[in-house]
Amino acid sequence: MSNTVDLIISFPYFGVLITVAAFYLGQRAYIASNRKAYLQPVVFGMVIVISLVLLLDVPFQVYYESSYLLSAMLGPATVALAIPLFQNARRIRELILPILCTVIVGSIFTVGVAVAIVWAMGGSELTILSMPTKSITTPIAMIVTEDIGGIAALSAMCVLLTGALGAMVGIPIMNRLGIKDAGIKGFTLGLTSHALGTARALEEGEECGAFSALAMGITGVMTALVLPFVVLFFT
Known part of the structure; x- marks a missing residue:
């Protein structure tokens, strides 16, 4: 055997x-x-x-x-998400200001809540520094976490758990809340649940998947650019 x-x-x-x-x-x-x-x-x-x-x-x-x-193949697969983005480019351009505001507010809120919970439960500094990247895709999260002094492996686990939870319960919760707009559903999944949420959003339709991919991309880039400076300011 x-x-x-x-x-x-x-x-x-x-x-x-x-x-x-x-x-x-x-x-x-x-x-x-x-x-x-x-x-x-x-x-x-x-x-x-x-x-x-x-x-x-x-x-x-x-x-x-x-x-x-x-x-x-993750790279080419991610680039392929540009196709539904291009097909929904007109509506995205019309909503660009609300989209950017939502990403900024949503990112701050999700990171703030996660860090606050870990801090309130007595988590170590390393654990707290590993939490802010939980809602961006794994490759970016691991690199950014290492740069700010966190634990990359712990960050990757948090990313997977966040994405899995969002993919499982995101759509049912929004349906219960009466949210019917495909763009809102997709953007919410991409903002909070990155690639796994986007995979779920694509099942809902092209528009839902496009907005999820957009939210995932903007959130990842913004977090990677801004978070190291924020941590440096507070340390």
Whole structure:
């Protein structure tokens, strides 16, 4: 059994195979459940991959190197989000001022609440410095967190948890609140739940996905540019 496991793990694209297979199973389960929020394919697949890596005792570095092909495709996939943005460019231009104001206020609020909760619970300075990037996409979050003196791994975990939670409950909550505008739904998901929220927004439609991608991009850039100076000012 051990030899079989070692053989599987040694396969160069082991990480790619289990990640794609996990997402496929998650997609099938999501469709079969009539798209239940708690069975989001990304979240479901993430749980399967983590479980397999732990069960097979695969070192993270081995998994990461064998799944690098997928990581390399994140860049082109992100750039592809420009397509729905271009298709909705007219409405975005009309709302550019409210969009920028919403990003500024929303970003400050989400970061402020997260930091305040950790501080109130007695979190260490390192933990507090790892929280402000929780609502931007993982690659940017890890770099910015390292620059301001936080823990990149902790930041990545917070990003994943934030995105997963937003993808699962964001749309149901907005539906309960009577929010019907696709642009508002998408922008809210992108602002608070970055890439995972955007993936969920794209399921709602092209306009929802476009506004989510826009919010994710602006929030990420603004946080990366401003946060290091804010932390430097207060330290």
